[in-house]
Amino acid sequence: xxxxxxxxxxxxxxxxxxxxxxxxxxxxxxxxxxxxxxxxxxxxxxxxxxxxxxxxxxxxxxxxxxxxxxxxxxxxxxxxxxxxxxxxxxxxxxxxxxxxxxxxxxxxxxxxxxxxxxxxxxxxxxxxxxxxxxxxxxxxxxxxxxxxxxxxxxxxxxxxxxxxxxxxxxxxxxxxxxxxxxxxxxxxxxxxxxxxxxxxxxxxxxxxxxxxxxxxxxxxxxxxxxxxxxxxxxxxxxxxxxxxxxxxxxxxxxxxxxxxxxxxxxxxxxxxxxxxxxxxxxxxxxxxxxxxxxxxxxxxxxxxxxxxxxxxxxxxxxxxxxxxxxxxxxxxxxxxxxxxxxxxxxxxxxxxxxxxxxxxxxxxxxxxxxxxxxxxxxxxxxxxxxxxxxxxxxxxxxxxxxxxxxxxxxxxxxxxxxxxxxxxxxxxxxxxxxxxxxxxxxxxxxxxxxxxxxxxxxxxxxxxxxxxxxxxxxxxxxxxxxxxxxxxxxxxxxxxxxxxxxxxxxxxxxxxxxxxxxxxxxxxxxxxxxxx
Amino acid sequence: xxxxxxxxxxxxxxxxxxxxxxxxxxxxxxxxxxxxxxxxxxxxxxxxxxxxxxxxxxxxxxxxxxxxxxxxxxxxxxxxxxxxxxxxxxxxxxxxxxxxxxxxxxxxxxxxxxxxxxxxxxxxxxxxxxxxxxxxxxxxxxxxxxxxxxxxxxxxxxxx
Ligand SMILES: [Cu+2]
Numbered sequence: 060x061x062x063x064x065x066x067x068x069x070x071x072x073x074x075x076x077x078x079x080x081x082x083x084x085x086x087x088x089x090x091x092x093x094x095x096x097x098x099x100x101x102x103x104x105x106x107x108x109x110x111x112x113x114x115x116x117x118x119x120x121x122x123x124x125x126x127x128x129x130x131x132x133x134x135x136x137x138x139x140x141x142x143x144x145x146x147x148x149x150x151x152x153x154x155x156x157x158x159x160x161x162x163x164x165x166x167x168x169x170x171x172x173x174x175x176x177x178x179x180x181x182x183x184x185x186x187x188x189x190x191x192x193x194x195x196x197x198x199x200x201x202x203x204x205x206x207x208x209x210x211x212x213x214x215x216x217x218x219x220x221x222x223x224x225x226x227x228x229x230x231x232x233x234x235x236x237x238x239x240x241x242x243x244x245x246x247x248x249x250x251x252x253x254x255x256x257x258x259x260x261x262x263x264x265x266x267x268x269x270x271x272x273x274x275x276x277x278x279x280x281x282x283x284x285x286x287x288x289x290x291x292x293x294x295x296x297x298x299x300x301x302x303x304x305x306x307x308x309x310x311x312x313x314x315x316x317x318x319x320x321x322x323x324x325x326x327x328x329x330x331x332x333x334x335x336x337x338x339x340x341x342x343x344x345x346x347x348x349x350x351x352x353x354x355x356x357x358x359x360x361x362x363x364x365x366x367x368x369x370x371x372x373x374x375x376x377x378x379x380x381x382x383x384x385x386x387x388x389x390x391x392x393x394x395x396x397x398x399x400x401x402x403x404x405x406x407x408x409x410x411x412x413x414x415x416x417x418x419x420x421x422x423x424x425x426x427x428x429x430x431x432x433x434x435x436x437x438x439x440x441x442x443x444x445x446x447x448x449x450x451x452x453x454x455x456x457x458x459x460x461x462x463x464x465x466x467x468x469x470x471x472x473x474x475x476x477x478x479x480x481x482x483x484x485x486x487x488x489x490x491x492x493x494x495x496x497x498x499x500x501x502x503x504x505x506x507x508x509x510x511x512x513x514x515x516x517x518x519x520x521x522x523x524x525x526x527x528x529x530x531x532x533x534x535x536x537x538x539x540x541x542x543x544x545x546x547x548x549x550x551x552x553x554x555x556x557x558x559x560x561x562x563x564x565x566x567x568x569x570x571x572x573x574x575x576x577x578x579x580x581x582x583x584x585x586x587x588x589x590x591x
Numbered sequence: 592x593x594x595x596x597x598x599x600x601x602x603x604x605x606x607x608x609x610x611x612x613x614x615x616x617x618x619x620x621x622x623x624x625x626x627x628x629x630x631x632x633x634x635x636x637x638x639x640x641x642x643x644x645x646x647x648x649x650x651x652x653x654x655x656x657x658x659x660x661x662x663x664x665x666x667x668x669x670x671x672x673x674x675x676x677x678x679x680x681x682x683x684x685x686x687x688x689x690x691x692x693x694x695x696x697x698x699x700x701x702x703x704x705x706x707x708x709x710x711x712x713x714x715x716x717x718x719x720x721x722x723x724x725x726x727x728x729x730x731x732x733x734x735x736x737x738x739x740x741x742x743x744x745x746x747x748x749x750x751x
Contacts, residue, residue: 086712088712089712162732163732164713164730164733165713167663168662168663230652231655235659237656238660238663242613242663242667243610243612244611246592246611269629272630272633272648272649275648276642276647277645280642283644302642306637306642568733
């Protein structure tokens with residue numbers, strides 16, 4: 060390490076540029092940017108697939124695609140959005156912000172960081188290329204239940220390996236966050252002083268470490284069942300397909316919190332900033348996050364109430380599931396209490412944060428409904444489930460990602476974004492997303508199953524409205540790209556603090572972070588104690 | 592992290608530069624053991640249920656966590672010692688032992704806080720004389736680097 064560093068000194072002007080710079084970079088800001096760009100591209104690829112789905116569902120009957128392709132779209136849309144958009148976006152924010160927030164010069168393992176990013180474009184090329192393979196892309200649902208998933212054509216091993224690569228990348232990212240936060244904090248930055256985004260990310264990292272090997276093990280057994288004659292999940296060979304559902308959801312439910320916990324951290328940063336009041340109940344936020352993480356490992360079977368479990372099991376998983384409402388309620392209460400009697404302003408990040416609080420809570424409530432076993436028997440595999448998890452993941456995770464982007468964009472680029480366009484983006488999004496997903500509650504309650512390309516005519520009206528919402532929401536996101544592009548290119552200069560009510564180490568660094576050289580270095584007296 | 596030492600009459604000075612590490616080796620060992628225990632418990636649970644493929648991944652992961660902590664803590668033992676020795680400014684660096692050593696005539700030393708190689712990258716602190724340059728404090732934060740550069744320049748001025 061030291062050898063390499065000293066060797067480097069003698070050639071310090073040698074430095075890759077252009078494409079090589081991005082391929083070889085170990086700088087946390089570069090890698091954060093790469094992650095965020097990948098996430099944005101994947102968001103649009105997954106979004107295009109969603110629009111194929113909504114176009115087909117605009118009217119009953121088959122208009123545009125074959126049922127097999129339709130099912131490929133639902134499957135790959137989910138995989139792309141979960142593993143390609145939301146998770147890499149969180150890792151991108153972690154890379155950019157965590158070192159700045161804890162006063163560290165970079166992530167602890169810069170080379171691992173580079174490697175964990177570049178695995179992802181490779182994994183998604185693998186996954187997306189299956190669309191062109193004989194038998195088409197995987198179409199058995201992102202949950203990959205056997206025996207259905209074993210009917211996948213040539214795409215099957217590519218699906219499994221893509222999932223392995225995504226898992227490896229996530230684990231590497233999680234290890235990097237943990238090692239960084241536990242080792243690189245500036246002196247005086249104790250654990251209970253960490254910004255909540257850092258806290259929620261550590262807890263997310265622990266969830267990844269506990270759950271990803273389970274996913275890797277599960278899909279490996281699918282692979283051996285298909286190619287090596289094992290019968291873990293085949294009843295004919297003495298196995299049990301229901302066991303796959305248990306093992307998958309042992310990973311799958313923590314995965315839901317992997318997608319949403321960092322959002323709680325973001326909202327806990329944005330709300331106090333624009334309410335100009337310290338966050339209400341910091342330590343209860345930390346404990347609530349930890350409680351949610353713990354509970355997430357003992358609720359998994361609420362995804363499979365209908366497989367025929369013993370009554371005691373159904374009761375256990377129902378009680379643990381509704382218990383999660385307690386720590387989640389603590390969080391919502393704290394955000395509302397922070398805003399209580401405050402002097403709020405409504406810039407774009409705050410608008411998206413408020414949208415998050417209201418709409419995520421709707422998703423939380425429909426989750427409670429689904430957690431009640433006898434009720435779930437009716438809702439299971441209907442559009443009510445689709446409505447529920449899209450409220451949690453689109454108006455939850457994605458809204459918080461957008462809020463975070465507007466919140467930190469001035470810090471990254473040194474320019475303010477176009478506030479008018481940002482607000483337009485918010486209002487278009489918040490209205491259309493409800494037009495898109497709220498009617499799906501009604502469809503589900505009326506009995507429309509999920510993952511079908513055609514449906515009975517009594518579902519026609521709400522499907523048409525939902526599809527209109529989908530297209531407006533999808534195209535509104537192009538506005539987001541316009542705002543980001545304009546902000547990168549120029550705009551009003553941002554100050555270091557950016558927002559009047561902003562607190563924390565990252566806001567004491569200049570915007571954009573360090574890009575200056577000194578003719579004469581500053582006198583020590585002016586910077587001593589100015590720990591960054 | 593930069594630690595400054597006074598030597599004798601207060602004229603000569605020495606600085607020790609080191610990466611910030613919040614964990615000790617024994618804390619790290621206990622931490623890795625705890626993470627591995629949870630990972631193996633989950634892998635073992637599925638093994639007992641007749642699904643043996645989780646455990647090998649738990650093992651790989653525990654290994655990766657252990658290696659990560661080893662690399663980072665070992666890397667944290669890097670030191671750069673900058674001190675005056677007669678007419679020389681001596682820079683020594685290494686892990687647990689001096690691996691490389693540079694000497695510059697203190698009256699010719701230039702301290703340069705150079706801009707980053709690419710936008711958003713950290714600044715570089717270069718010390719050199721007669722066309723020879725050494726970069727030090729790569730593991731410091733920008734604030735620490737600026738502060739140290741200031742101290743070094745002042746010390747060089749004082750002794751001139
Ligand atoms: Cu769940």
